[in-house]
Amino acid sequence: MRHGKYRFLAGALIVPLTLYGAFVLSPYLQAFQLAFTNWNGVDSAPEFTGFDNFSKLWDDPLFLAGLRNNGLMLLVVPLAVIVLALALAAGTRGTRVYRVVYFFPQLLSVAIIAVLWQFVYTPNSGLLNGALSALGLDSWRQSWLAEPNLALWCVMAVMIWSSVGFYVVLFSAAMESVPGDIMEAAAIDGAGPMTVFRRITIPLIWESVQVGWIYLGIAALDGFALVQIMTVGPGGPDNSTEVMGLGLYRTAFTFGKFGYASAMGVAIFFLTLSIAVLLLRVTKRERVELA
Amino acid sequence: MNLTRRSALAGVAAVAASTGLAACATAGGGDDDKVKQGDTSAENPLGVSAEAALEVVIFKGGYGDQYAIDAGTSLKQKFPKVAVDHKGIQGVGEVLQPRFVADSPPDVVDNSGAGRLDLATLVSAGKLTDLTSLLDAPSLDDPSKKFRDTLMPGVIEDGTFDGKPLVLNYSSVLWGVWYSKSLFAKHGWTFPKTWDEMLTLNDEIKKAGLAPWTWQGKYPEYLNDPLVSLAAKAGGFELVKSVDNLQPGAWQSPAMLAAAEAIHQLAVRGHILPGSEGLSHTEAQNAWCKGQVAFIPCGSWLEGEQQAVTPAGFDMVMGTVPALTGSDKLPNGAVMAASSESFIVPAKAKNAPGGLEFLRHLFSQKVARGFAESAKALPVVNGATDGLSLSSGLGSVAEAVKAAGPNVFSYKFRTWYAPLSKALDDATGELATKRINPQQWAERVQKAADAVAKDSSIVKHQR
Structure with a gap:
């Protein structure tokens, strides 16, 4: 009987595990292996070059620009999304219509979002400049994505816009599970809505917020698709919106340096992993048990 | 004895392990099944085997791929037994990269479009056939004229890397x-x-x-x-x-x-x-x-x-x-x-003579005229647009070519x-x-x- 159970488990798992091994693990392993070679993408016998690719990363201005920009995104995007999502979730308690509206961007693919926002930002017939003119703010009109000081902020605005909805729904669901009698008791004790929110709601939904930090941290280290489709260059103007993922893509597919690009991938992998672990540690709090 | 046998076994194991490791992304292959060049003649200057299959991969972008289909048809008229396997695709790089790595590429490739393979990389990795024999072969339309003399100035140079002609571009871009x-x-x-x-x-x-x-x-x-x-x-x-x-x-x-x-x-x-x-x-x-x-x-x-x-x-x-x-x-x-639509014959092509012959047909007057008409672009074949009524833009481009003469850079x-x-x-x-x-x-x-x-x-x- 026992034997049969294991046989059943093995039988059930073999297909997914094989698929996972072939299409997830093996490419990862190969990327790690290629990171130590000078593979150009078509050669059948790349040379082993040791840690050369990794030491090159430190004085590659494009990679460093990507690192800097992803760093800024990591500081801005998760915080902005979580604050906004908490505010919107708290502000729209009980009104489902808004949640559907906020969630809507989540239904669009990144490519479509990028194309739509490119039309919003485009200088001469764009929605944003049009709106500014309609408000009589003609002097505020900009070539949004073509200004080195603004372009990255424009990209981040899109990232925030497109992810807020998901977290509104996540946080709303968590808030609904907070028992009403605790809130009521707090209110009777004279706590204002802000105090209730800060002292009761937030601690009770902290696990959802923690998940948010980690997901958003990982997302902030990416940004490839938006930058690739929306920005000047792409990655411009003058590398002001360069992200690590774009650098990797360009290094592999435009410059034909697949070994070096794999090294970038490995570096990004460990960076993302460390940041996820760090966020997990930093945001750790005592879990509140509800009876 | 024992020692040698053991070390030999270890060696075999190590080779097996390393090839196992190197499998997939960078594994190469042999070229034992290559079609040998046949006898050459005035009718068949490149020594094409009359029966070997020919695989053609064409970037099907703004110019379409009708002209390459036409070239295949033209080749089949001469070699009815050759099976031409025509594939018109996008994302040439993604499809062909693994095949170049494995050394089992098609016989002719139009390496163009946004997802093309980096040409400089293919060249430096020695993945391309030297096209000199094609350039020196008689042209399809006029056997007294060499193939190289039917092309516009700069085209051969455009595809020459360190003295070796490796690429032939089809469409002239000004x-x-x-x-x-x-x-x-x-x-x-x-x-x-x-x-x-x-x-x-x-x-x-x-x-x-x-x-x-x-x-x-x-x-x-x-x-x-x-x-x-x-x-x-x-x-x-x-x-x-x-x-x-x-x-x-x-x-x-x-x-x-x-x-x-x-x-x-x-x-x-x-x-x-x-x-x-x-x-x-x-x-x-x-x-x-x-x-x-x-x-x-x-x-x-x-x-x-x-x-x-x-x-x-x-x-x-x-x-x-x-x-x-x-x-x-x-x-x-x-x-x-410059010219675009880069045609190459991979070095490890199974049927390289067939690939070269395909290009001889592709760059013929008839196929080139068809290209000018269907793709609204200027083929690099001399005189291919003569007598065609060209649109305003294409006409101005053709005139610019004439006016420039040798001063094309x-x-x-x-x-x-x-x-x-x-x-x-x-x-x-x-x-x-x-x-x-x-x-x-x-x-x-x-x-x-x-x-x-x-x-x-x-x-x-x-x-």
């Missing part, structure tokens, strides 16, 4: 400055012959309420084309070579600096449509087609690309980039030209050194928005060129 003939006639403007005249005319155009210039700001390379064209006209072929050969100071030479200054003047004098730096190629080109702007720099594909939105009677014309100075080294009609660094192109694009974007001046532009690009020259991981070419 770069110039485009305008609408009807718009210019309405205002009584004529296309300028020198850059000074260009700037004067721009002031006049501005007074008429139009923006003189726009450019495809999202992709700054579009503005590089007039810039390096101006430099080539002033500095001659020597300058073009010195740039491609990464000579120190080439980007800071007087001709190059003067060309950067010329483009900078467009921005300084307010001759560029505001916001152009943020426009995609479609947005900029549509603004031009709507008559909001007089000039736009572009390659000769513009007419085909804008077909759907060009108003009737717009009559677009490509003018060659004006002379930069009064003492230019190249005469006025000189034009930057092309830069190689874009194909050879992608990192340098990237740095140049960035710098030109900044130049056109006045965030840097011509000196800073030259300094930046020269620095990038020097970095490429120093980088031992980039294979260098000479011309």
